[in-house]
Amino acid sequence: MNKHRADLLFLAPLFLFVLLFVLVPVIGALINSLFRDVSFLPVKFTGLMNYIRLSGDSAFRKAVVFTLLFSAVSVFLEMAAGILTASVINEEFRMRGLIRGIVLIPWAIPNVIGARMWQFIYQFEYGVHNFFMKALFGMPENWLGSPAGAFSALVAADVWRTTPFVAIIILAGMQNLPTSIYDQAKVDGAGMIARFFRITLPALKPILLIALIFRTIDALRIFDVILVMTGGGPGGTTSSISLLGYKAFLQGDFGYGSAISVAIFLLAFVIAMVYLKAGRIKEEI
Amino acid sequence: MNEAGFKKLLLGAGIALILLFYLSPVIWMAVVSLSKNADFLSRGRIEITCENFKNIFRERTLYFPFYLKNSLIVGFFSALFATLFGGLAAYILTRTDSRLKKILMVGVLAVSMFPQISLAGYLFRMMTSAGLINTYTALILPYISWCLPFALWILMGYFSQIPRDIDAAALIDGADRFRAFSRIIVPLALPGLLSTFLLVFIFAFNEFLFALMLTTDHNARTVPVGISLFEGLHGELPWGNIMAASLISALPLILLALFFQRYIFKGLSGGAVKQ
Numbered sequence: 001m002n003k004h005r006a007d008l009l010f011l012a013p014l015f016l017f018v019l020l021f022v023l024v025p026v027i028g029a030l031i032n033s034l035f036r037d038v039s040f041l042p043v044k045f046t047g048l049m050n051y052i053r054l055s056g057d058s059a060f061r062k063a064v065v066f067t068l069l070f071s072a073v074s075v076f077l078e079m080a081a082g083i084l085t086a087s088v089i090n091e092e093f094r095m096r097g098l099i100r101g102i103v104l105i106p107w108a109i110p111n112v113i114g115a116r117m118w119q120f121i122y123q124f125e126y127g128v129h130n131f132f133m134k135a136l137f138g139m140p141e142n143w144l145g146s147p148a149g150a151f152s153a154l155v156a157a158d159v160w161r162t163t164p165f166v167a168i169i170i171l172a173g174m175q176n177l178p179t180s181i182y183d184q185a186k187v188d189g190a191g192m193i194a195r196f197f198r199i200t201l202p203a204l205k206p207i208l209l210i211a212l213i214f215r216t217i218d219a220l221r222i223f224d225v226i227l228v229m230t231g232g233g234p235g236g237t238t239s240s241i242s243l244l245g246y247k248a249f250l251q252g253d254f255g256y257g258s259a260i261s262v263a264i265f266l267l268a269f270v271i272a273m274v275y276l277k278a279g280r281i282k283e284e285i
Numbered sequence: 286m287n288e289a290g291f292k293k294l295l296l297g298a299g300i301a302l303i304l305l306f307y308l309s310p311v312i313w314m315a316v317v318s319l320s321k322n323a324d325f326l327s328r329g330r331i332e333i334t335c336e337n338f339k340n341i342f343r344e345r346t347l348y349f350p351f352y353l354k355n356s357l358i359v360g361f362f363s364a365l366f367a368t369l370f371g372g373l374a375a376y377i378l379t380r381t382d383s384r385l386k387k388i389l390m391v392g393v394l395a396v397s398m399f400p401q402i403s404l405a406g407y408l409f410r411m412m413t414s415a416g417l418i419n420t421y422t423a424l425i426l427p428y429i430s431w432c433l434p435f436a437l438w439i440l441m442g443y444f445s446q447i448p449r450d451i452d453a454a455a456l457i458d459g460a461d462r463f464r465a466f467s468r469i470i471v472p473l474a475l476p477g478l479l480s481t482f483l484l485v486f487i488f489a490f491n492e493f494l495f496a497l498m499l500t501t502d503h504n505a506r507t508v509p510v511g512i513s514l515f516e517g518l519h520g521e522l523p524w525g526n527i528m529a530a531s532l533i534s535a536l537p538l539i540l541l542a543l544f545f546q547r548y549i550f551k552g553l554s555g556g557a558v559k560q
Binding site for chain 2: 006007010011013014017018020021022023024025026028029032081084085087088089091093097098099100101102103104105106107108109110111112113114115116117118120121123125126127128131160164165168169171172175191192217220221223224227228242245246249254257258260261262264265268269272
């Protein structure tokens with residue numbers, strides 16, 4: 001057999017699968033978004049109608065604001081917690097392997113299970129959160145039933161479940177820092193904390209940017225945690241863009257749902273580009 | 286206090302915080318699953334029981350054993366094929382220098398950036414018209430595809446560390462590419478293949494949106510969908526059962542995380558985390 005043809009055979013499954021089950025669906029969604037494609041009505045080409053409807057949809061606008069705010073708050077906290085976690089598990093100590101394994105647990109278990117755990121932590125009558133609230137302030141509060149409470153509960157669940165990923169990426173970055181960058185600082189007598197802020201953090205900038213991009217793109221498509229914990233409530237205040245898209249599909253409105261999913265993709269793309277520009281990562285690669 | 290002592294103190298505090306933050310929700314889940322009444326905090330006393338665990342396997346309307354079986358099967362085959370196809374492609378790509386390689390790698394990675402919701406609607410249509418809705422195949426096919434870019438990147442990291450001379454020598458001796466791959470590369474890259482398999486398995490076991498849209502009942506529904514839909518006969522949430530089912534389903538993954546942490550760290554960081 002021709003050698004090059006054999007090489008193609010090795011690559012064929014990868015391309016076939018990515019083409020059929022990723023690219024075709026994405027292009028399909030793009031095309032679908034230009035049609036009125038609702039159950040029980042004939043499919044009709046309507047151009048940008050779905051997008052025009054989207055721009056006037058107050059539920060969509062609210063979902064965009066919520067998704068951006070949610071992503072900003074939770075990604076910021078995840079980066080902070082990720083840096084702290086990575087700093088600890090980068091040190092040498094006994095049972096470090098076990099601690100590293102424990103750090104992985106929130107990442108390894110299904111999001112739905114994590115969401116159920118947090119939902120019950122915040123359960124109004126007998127959740128552990130209100131148990132402490134009662135003990136400390138004497139007043140239980142229905143967290144998942146109030147917009148601000150539901151928002152913070154979702155952030156807590158999201159920070160818990162995704163910090164391990166951030167920590168892993170940052171740990172890899174820390175291990176690849178050359179130890180020589182610390183030598184001068186030690187001679188200068190800079191303390192541990194000063195070394196961390198003046199040397200470690202700046203040197204980690206490229207890897208922090210990578211973690212930031214991955215996490216932001218992922219946070220913008222938040223879905224499962226919200227569906228389980230609040231269902232988008234109370235009163236639609238925690239409805240993410242993905243949840244809105246899912247609900248459109250559920251109602252059989254494929255054209256509109258597709259337009260929503262294209263919108264998330266564009267949003268994620270624009271934000272990733274902004275990061276790349278701001279971080280000037282291009283020159284460093 | 287000197288710096289070394291201060292550092293020790295910080296480290297101890299850090300470890301304590303990590304244990305508290307990462308473990309306490311899991312412990313809460315375990316306690317609720319073992320208690321007779323989920324409202325033990327407001328009752329002020331707790332009764333320990335295994336009833337919840339017995340119940341999720343006995344209560345037929347919960348279908349929990351089905352969900353568990355489905356998740357294991359879907360996870361296994363998705364991981365197997367994603368690792369195999371990713372390995373084949375990674376092998377060729379690490380053995381060529383063509384300019385196409387970089388374009389392919391970036392292109393494939395860009396593909397994995399698509400939000401899942403932008404695929405889900407069309408996949409639903411596709412699987413419906415193919416008559417595959419509510420089958421394992423409807424889940425395994427998209428899972429393989431969704432994980433392949435990731436598998437490719439991890440495996441390329443491992444394969445590029447194997448000197449080309451090793452398999453080039455075998456090729457000169459008359460072995461064909463596939464033989465060189467299966468007899469030389471696979472044994473050498475076993476840790477990389479293992480971490481890829483684990484990561485894809487965990488992903489497929491945990492995936493929610495596709496599973497929610499592409500399955501309709503216990504014949505194909507996976508654990509996450511099942512647990513998200515758990516309801517008592519009268520619409521109330523059976524918290525004891527939910528937490529027991531969650532704990533049982535999470536246990537294999539927790540064990541994987543604890544025992545294979547070094548492979549997972551290595552895999553997720555593209556081989557960059559050292560021990």
